[in-house]
Amino acid sequence: MTVLLLVSLLVLIALGIPVAYSLGLSVLLYVGLTDAHLALSMPVRLMAGFNSYALMSLPLFILMGQLMNASKITARLIDFSMLLAGRFRGGLGLVNVLASMLFGGISGSSASDTASIGSVLIPEMERRGYRKEVAAGITVASSTMGMVIPPSIPMVLYGVVAQQSIGRLFLGGVLPGIMVGTLQMVLVRILAGHAPVETGAFSARVAIRRTARSLPVLLMPLVVVGAVVLGIATATESAALGVLYAALAGFLLTRALTFSGLWNGLRSSALTSSKIMIVIALSQAYTWVLALERVPESIASYVVELGLGATGTLLLVNLFVLVAGTVIDVSPAILLLTPVFAPALESLGVSPILFGVLLVTGLAVGACTPPVGTCLNVCAAIAGLDIARIFRGAAPFLMANAATLVIVTIFPRIALWLPELLIP
Amino acid sequence: MAMTVAGLERRLTALLDAFLGATLLAMLLVIVVLVVMRYGFQSGLVGANETATMAFVYVSSLGAAVAIGRDEHVRVNFLAARLGARPRAHLQSLAAVLVGVLNLTLLFGGMAWIAETGHTPMPVTQVPRVVLQASIPIGCGLAVLFCVTRLVALRRDGARR
Numbered sequence: 001m002t003v004l005l006l007v008s009l010l011v012l013i014a015l016g017i018p019v020a021y022s023l024g025l026s027v028l029l030y031v032g033l034t035d036a037h038l039a040l041s042m043p044v045r046l047m048a049g050f051n052s053y054a055l056m057s058l059p060l061f062i063l064m065g066q067l068m069n070a071s072k073i074t075a076r077l078i079d080f081s082m083l084l085a086g087r088f089r090g091g092l093g094l095v096n097v098l099a100s101m102l103f104g105g106i107s108g109s110s111a112s113d114t115a116s117i118g119s120v121l122i123p124e125m126e127r128r129g130y131r132k133e134v135a136a137g138i139t140v141a142s143s144t145m146g147m148v149i150p151p152s153i154p155m156v157l158y159g160v161v162a163q164q165s166i167g168r169l170f171l172g173g174v175l176p177g178i179m180v181g182t183l184q185m186v187l188v189r190i191l192a193g194h195a196p197v198e199t200g201a202f203s204a205r206v207a208i209r210r211t212a213r214s215l216p217v218l219l220m221p222l223v224v225v226g227a228v229v230l231g232i233a234t235a236t237e238s239a240a241l242g243v244l245y246a247a248l249a250g251f252l253l254t255r256a257l258t259f260s261g262l263w264n265g266l267r268s269s270a271l272t273s274s275k276i277m278i279v280i281a282l283s284q285a286y287t288w289v290l291a292l293e294r295v296p297e298s299i300a301s302y303v304v305e306l307g308l309g310a311t312g313t314l315l316l317v318n319l320f321v322l323v324a325g326t327v328i329d330v331s332p333a334i335l336l337l338t339p340v341f342a343p344a345l346e347s348l349g350v351s352p353i354l355f356g357v358l359l360v361t362g363l364a365v366g367a368c369t370p371p372v373g374t375c376l377n378v379c380a381a382i383a384g385l386d387i388a389r390i391f392r393g394a395a396p397f398l399m400a401n402a403a404t405l406v407i408v409t410i411f412p413r414i415a416l417w418l419p420e421l422l423i424p
Numbered sequence: 425m426a427m428t429v430a431g432l433e434r435r436l437t438a439l440l441d442a443f444l445g446a447t448l449l450a451m452l453l454v455i456v457v458l459v460v461m462r463y464g465f466q467s468g469l470v471g472a473n474e475t476a477t478m479a480f481v482y483v484s485s486l487g488a489a490v491a492i493g494r495d496e497h498v499r500v501n502f503l504a505a506r507l508g509a510r511p512r513a514h515l516q517s518l519a520a521v522l523v524g525v526l527n528l529t530l531l532f533g534g535m536a537w538i539a540e541t542g543h544t545p546m547p548v549t550q551v552p553r554v555v556l557q558a559s560i561p562i563g564c565g566l567a568v569l570f571c572v573t574r575l576v577a578l579r580r581d582g583a584r585r
């Protein structure tokens with residue numbers, strides 16, 4: 001029955017049936033062949049999936065990112081990044097990575113990072129002599145930080161599925177996210193070092209003015225993540241406060257947000273989050289059936305029998321996650337892989353926070369690889385290039401993500417130090 | 425006939441779209457008021473969590489149906505993208521039928537569940553659970569409807585070819 005459950009899911013997904021309904025249909029097939037009465041409990045499973053206070057933060061984080069986009073804050077972030085990195089050779093490439101790092105702390109989504117930074121910087125980089133696929137490649141690769149640096153929508157998903165503290169997960173992503181960005185900047189410096197210097201030195205007055213203009217935007221991640229870490233608000237409440245902050249910034253600070261922009265953001269966020277929520281709800285039914293078949297226990301005992309130890313197993317799991325990420329989107333991948341791998345890794349003494357950080361970091365790479373890379377598709381629409389060329393441009397910079405995965409696996413303190421320090 | 429179905433689908437989608445936006449706004453306001461009451465007035469808001477949860481469940485359930493109508497659900501198009509127009513249309517029709525069958529099963533299962541437990545009140549607001557539970561059969565019913573309109577649209581496109 002386990003084989004049927006897994007094979008039917010893969011066949012249905014390959015046939016192009018939406019991932020959520022492939023999960024539901026596999027469960028339906030299973031209960032139809034074992035005990036048809038179980039089908040009556042499927043609506044209860046569906047409701048259990050929808051009915052989660054922590055997951056209410058999903059549409060709110062998505063809305064927060066959309067309002068920040070509609071508020072045209074990207075220009076301020078790029079201005080600020082130019083101040084820090086524009087004076088070096090390959091400066092615009094560095095600015096692209098730095099702006100993504102800052103934007104990741106605001107939007108929580110890699111796709112919106114690609115869209116907003118790419119639409120401004122790809123044409124500008126091309127104008128300054130960068131090859132278009134390199135400009136697009138840097139944009140796509142650097143957008144992966146949006147998922148790792150808090151607030152992060154995939155971390156919320158993992159936190160709910162693995163029943164882990166979202167505050168600790170947010171903190172766990174900080175250093176690995178910064179490490180990805182730093183390594184990418186080193187690679188930009190090496191690979192795009194022939195590019196011209198973009199700007200001269202700034203006067204102190206310009207530097208102060210640009211910093212002051214960006215400050216309200218730069219403070220936002222501190223407000224949102226700080227509220228969760230300090231226990232002032234739950235993840236859902238901090239997301240709601242983030243929406244309020246983004247709306248106020250858009251209406252009063254940049255004055256670029258309109259009421260119709262707010263209304264469009266509400267409608268679009270509701271729809272986007274419900275597409276994730278139906279995957280969550282039906283994946284809960286699927287994992288319930290996996291549990292009935294004792295699949296997680298079987299995988300756990302198999303992994304322990306392999307005798308690779310915690311680090312060896314984690315490296316193997318990283319490789320699996322990277323491959324899985326190329327064919328399946330981030331949210332369904334988290335929902336499917338967490339219940340399968342988390343118990344096995346926990347039995348080897350691997351911290352669930354560490355696994356969450358590595359899972360999200362690994363799957364973020366999948367968002368930049370063909371055939372289903374969301375960020376690749378967004379970038380293809382912006383840059384007017386096919387996804388294969390963009391991927392060729394991004395591949396060297398994605399080595400930074402792969403290196404981070406290996407380093408954090410070998411030195412788990414990089415991910416665990418901040419959560420243990422601030423939320424003991 | 426097919427044009428009438430398309431027009432009705434557009435109107436229904438627009439109506440549901442507005443409902444989703446308004447419900448998310450209501451949920452957001454309830455949560456913001458809850459935080460303001462807690463820190464501004466050291467007080468709570470009775471039933472706020474249950475109300476926000478109800479709004480969220482309706483957004484999720486009805487939004488999933490709207491996404492079927494718009495063909496926006498997360499899927500892997502690797503195989504379908506490599507097929508010709510006719511086999512791809514057959515595959516899409518098969519997908520619509522299977523998704524419809526699943527939602528029909530959930531619809532009937534949901535109604536049986538409501539008949540059994542829908543009369544019990546929720547702990548804080550004392551609203552009968554049926555108000556929350558009804559989101560499942562309503563969402564699944566709409567999903568079935570959108571599967572039918574997808575099939576009609578695919579048939580119409582096939583006839584044009």
